[in-house]
Amino acid sequence: KAGVTQTPRYLIKTRGQQVTLSCSPISGHRSVSWYQQTPGQGLQFLFEYFSETQRNKGNFPGRFSGRQFSNSRSEMNVSTLELGDSALYLCASSWVAGAHTDTQYFGPGTRLTVL
Amino acid sequence: GNSVTQMEGPVTLSEEAFLTINCTYTATGYPSLFWYVQYPGEGLQLLLKATKADDKGSNKGFEATYRKETTSFHLEKGSVQVSDSAVYFCALSDLAGANSKLTFGKGITLSVRP
Numbered sequence: 001k002a003g004v005t006q007t008p009r010y011l012i013k014t015r016g017q018q019v020t021l022s023c024s025p026i027s028g029h030r031s032v033s034w035y036q037q038t039p040g041q042g043l044q045f046l047f048e049y050f051s052e053t054q055r056n057k058g059n060f061p062g063r064f065s066g067r068q069f070s071n072s073r074s075e076m077n078v079s080t081l082e083l084g085d086s087a088l089y090l091c092a093s094s095w096v097a098g099a100h101t102d103t104q105y106f107g108p109g110t111r112l113t114v115l
Numbered sequence: 116g117n118s119v120t121q122m123e124g125p126v127t128l129s130e131e132a133f134l135t136i137n138c139t140y141t142a143t144g145y146p147s148l149f150w151y152v153q154y155p156g157e158g159l160q161l162l163l164k165a166t167k168a169d170d171k172g173s174n175k176g177f178e179a180t181y182r183k184e185t186t187s188f189h190l191e192k193g194s195v196q197v198s199d200s201a202v203y204f205c206a207l208s209d210l211a212g213a214n215s216k217l218t219f220g221k222g223i224t225l226s227v228r229p
Contacts, residue, residue: 004158031215043204043219056216090158094215101215103149106159 001027004093004107012113018079021110025072025093031055031101032074034066037088037109046089049074050096078112086114117142119205121220128195128227136190136223138179138205146207148172148181148188149217153202162190162203195227 005024013019025032033056034046045058049068066076072093078085088111092104122137140148147166151159163172168183179190188205205220 006158033215033217035217042221043206043217045209045216045218048215050215058216092159103161103164104215104217105161106151108158 004091004105006089006091006107006110008110009108010111010113012115013081014115015081015083017081018077019081019112020075020077021089021091021112023074023076023091023093023107025074025091026095026105028095029093029105030072030096031094032068032072033092033094033104034074034076035090035092036060037090038086043090046076050101081114083114085112087112117146117207117209117218119207119218119220121203121205121223124223124225126223126225128225130197130227130229131194132227134190134192134195134199134225136203136205136225138188138190138220140186140188140205140207142186142207142209145183146209148179149206149208150177150179150188150190151204151206151219153204153222155201159204195225197227197229200225200227 031050033048048056052068063079068074088109090109092106095102118141149164150162152162163174165172165181171180177192202222204222206217209216
């Protein structure tokens with residue numbers, strides 16, 4: 001079974017631009033979560049999508065948004081990029097059964113550099 | 116809120132040495148606990164997990180026991196290899212029954228020399 005895939009793997013943008021990152025979960029996984037990893041703040045939860053709805057949200061400004069499609073693929077968007085948005089963005093997918101969301105499996109990440 | 120505290124790093128060991136990486140947590144309820152590993156240039160890989168008190172997670176020679184009385188989930192390995200060099204993260208699930216929102220420790224870099 002293929003793992004979580006993320007595209008692109010690397011991105012370079014300039015301040016003020018916007019960016020869209022994509023995540024394809026493991027087949028059968030319907031929950032997709034996004035995390036930001038930086039040297040200073042470590043790993044921080046951005047949001048989670050399930051059944052095309054945002055189910056949980058972390059403490060990030062509204063410039064960070066996401067969506068999920070009917071095939072469970074997810075995208076996240078960052079508008080008006082700031083230098084501090086430079087980070088590794090990780091996507092994780094989980095299998096869901098009823099009220100239980102199982103272990104998260106992570107993709108390789110997208111490395112975003114903002115100049 | 117929930118939090119995870121890992122011992123300060125980095126850690127450097129010789130091959131075949133014994134490894135302990137400390138992890139303690141603060142949480143309401145009964146979270147699941149995880150160890151993830153990150154190799155250079157890669158995402159996170161699940162190393163092991165435990166979902167309730169006294170559970171022991173194990174994988175690839177690594178072990179960790181969910182200790183509710185000490186709120187700890189220390190990672191151990193009896194004999195490390197050079198290939199174990201990586202960054203190790205302890206994490207807990209924030210939502211009961213839902214592992215889709217994890218709180219991570221700061222991570223610790225392990226270097227194993229031949």
